[in-house]
Amino acid sequence: MGFKTVVLAAGKGTRFKSELPKVLHPILGKPMLWYVVKAALEAGSEEVIVVVGHKRELVEEFLRENYPQVKTVYQSRQLGTGHAVAQCRELLKNYSGKVVVLNGDTPLVRPEDIKAVASTPGDMVVLTAKTEDPTGYGRVVRDGNAVLKIVEEKDATPEERLITEINTGIYAFSAEPLFRALEQIDNNNAQGEYYLPDVLKVFQKEGLSVVPVLTSDFESVMGVNNRHQLAAAESVMRDRIVKELQLSGVTVHNPQTVYVEPDVTVEPDVELFGPLYLRGKTVIKKGTVVGPFCDIRDSFIGEGCTVESHCWMSGATLKGGASCGPFSRLREGTVLEGGSRVGSFVETKKAHLKEGAKANHLTYLGDCTVGENTNVGAGTITCNYDGFAKWRTEIGRNVFVGSNTLFIAPVKVGDGAITAAGSVITRDVPDNALAVARSKQVNYPGKAESVREKARKRAEEARGDNPRQNS
Template sequence: MPVSLVILAAGQGTRMNSDLPKVLHLLAGSPLLHHAMQAGRSLGPERVVVVTGHGSEAVTRAALAFDEDALTVVQAEQKGTAHAVAQAAPLLADATGDVIVLYGDTPLVRPETLEAMQAARARHAVVVLGFHAADPGRYGRLVTDGDSLLKIVEYKDASEEERALTLCNSGVICADAKLMFSLVAEVGNANAAGEYYLTDLPELARKRGLSAGVVICPEDETLGVNTRTQLAEAERAFQTRARAEALENGVTLTAPETVFFGLDTVVGRDSIIGPCVIFGPGVTVESGAEIKGFCHLEGCHISRGATVGPFARLRPGAELAEDVHVGNFVEIKNAILDEGVKVGHLTYIGDADVGEFTNIGAGTVTCNYDGVMKHRTRIGKNAFIGSDTMLVAPVTVGDNALTASGSVITEDVPAEAIALARARQVNKPGLATRLREHLLKLKASRK
């Protein structure tokens, strides 16, 4: 059945005490909004509508960065969840199939849960996501009969018997698109806040003779982020889940509690991840690679058999082919390292192409920035770059070429050539002693 998503992301999040819109705070290196969009992506939605409000321009940019086909609409006044969904109605007027309403500040809902909600639509016209709360507190309660939902009762309106229920409302809801917006149009605001709430939909559906149902998920999936403390709790929950999934998928984590994954991190089985490794967005590690301790990776691809670290940094655009070795205190950015390349230590490779089986000596720098523009360095295969070589881009070093240690390479080096670009050493016998004696006398005279 086709499905569309409506993601509510209009809130300011005043309890975050931040100028940044709440849904743009980072969890696992990505905005909270992206987590909701990622969960819904598994359903293959025909359309995704993000309802923005506070910081709408920034939220729109973030939504389009994740999905360039996403649609956005502004909720100029925040008048409740049903009012927010109503803003999406014109953009989904001709939508077929279901609509699922998600929340940009509820990042941990699993794709499997959304799939279960859509499956439950075969039995019910409206499906609500519920959870059993350890401490129900002031959550809205779900009053059920089997898997049929009779009504949603807000805490302040609940009887003592209803308050004793532990089955609570997450806010996530699914219904046929036309029915969803038809019911939303009937929602009133006869409540203390004068707002329009989605919680009215199940009861409105039942008045039409339609059934409402509940899908139950673990409580941690429904964690909403309204404070910095809750953001930290969500980070902890996400990382716990991601580590468990990695281990289950055949990845070795030598110190699981110290590894931090990104939202979209992909690590193949039989890879080894050392302690204190941080994955930013956009990292793929193929099977059989090893990431040693204290590495920071972002926007990069690491092929089978490659080793990275310890203490290495891979930045966006770093592409490591099979059996590449990147050692300690090496930084790679926007560079392609072909098979078997070795970059052992204390080196910066940026905006570069390095041919297969080339060796990069310690202290090498591709000088890629002239203060205005970036330039590219190209190194052929089987080349040897001596320690402390400065490659001033744009420059090319040919196949099987060699640069002498300490060279500053400003011109292309032909294949199979040796490039020496350093001043000739001159020794001055006895000058060191005479200079030292002179300096000591000068120091003494100033006391």
């Protein structure tokens, strides 16, 4: 039997002390709400309705961009969880199936727990958990497989406080009795709010069944109410993802320091060394080794590549057998073909290095193509920006670029050409030509001593007549 889901996401989250709505605070690069909606959809929810409130426009914008199929309802005043669910009455007025209620600040919730609570027979199903330290949680008082009451800690008797089974705040209801019950609860409490758990008494009064479902994973129902708890939840999610990688055939060294966002794909037989950040939609194919202290985002790394330590890349593509690092920076649009390499302190942007091309150190390659088997010497710069527009440099195959060559774009260098070290290339270089663009060296025998003497005199004049006064 199918079910629909209501996600409560209207609260401000005052303990976050933030202008950002609570449910949009990120865990591994994704807002908490992203994980909750994803879990509901993966569990098979027919429809997801998100209750929005504080800064609704930000939450609605996020949902439009990430989950356009999700519907929203607006809770103009935050008057409690029961009041929030009641706002969904119109969208669910003709629905007679199960309604699962989730909280937008429980990013660790698992699809299997949602399935369990949705599929368990009962008019009201309460997802519960057991913990050695239940302090601060509402206790579940049960009689066999029936929930008698949910009692908050401040209202619990000494015997009830010894109960280790707690209420997670996740429920499944039969839709019709749920909305009938919501009309009967009141806000006669210290907060003046309408609480969703209060429908339990109404269900019992009407002779409806209230049953518990116990989760085996207490961490999965962890609520996030401040930034300390946010960090704890992110740690759990990170461990989950790293464990999945390890079980799928990825070797992860120093796993506690490896940060992997949920949209990253890593194939078997990849070796990762922490500390390491893998972000966005990065893909790493089999046989690749990624060294420590790298930050890789939205990049594609092909089979058998080597990424040495301290590399940063964003929007880059490394094809099979390419390598980079240590200390390389590969910016958006960089493409390294098979067997090509960039080395220490090389920065690239919209640079296409074809098969076997190499720039091993101290180089900037921007808006350029480097042909097959071309060697780029240290200190080379493609001067691609004239203050108004970017221009391209085209370097052919089998070119030898001498150290400290500057290419003043737009410029083309033909196949097999050589540029002399220290040259400033302002015009196209034909195939197999030697380009020398530097002033002629002139040697003056014995001139060095007279230059030093002039320098000494200038220094003495700068200090004053007495050369000793500043000694």
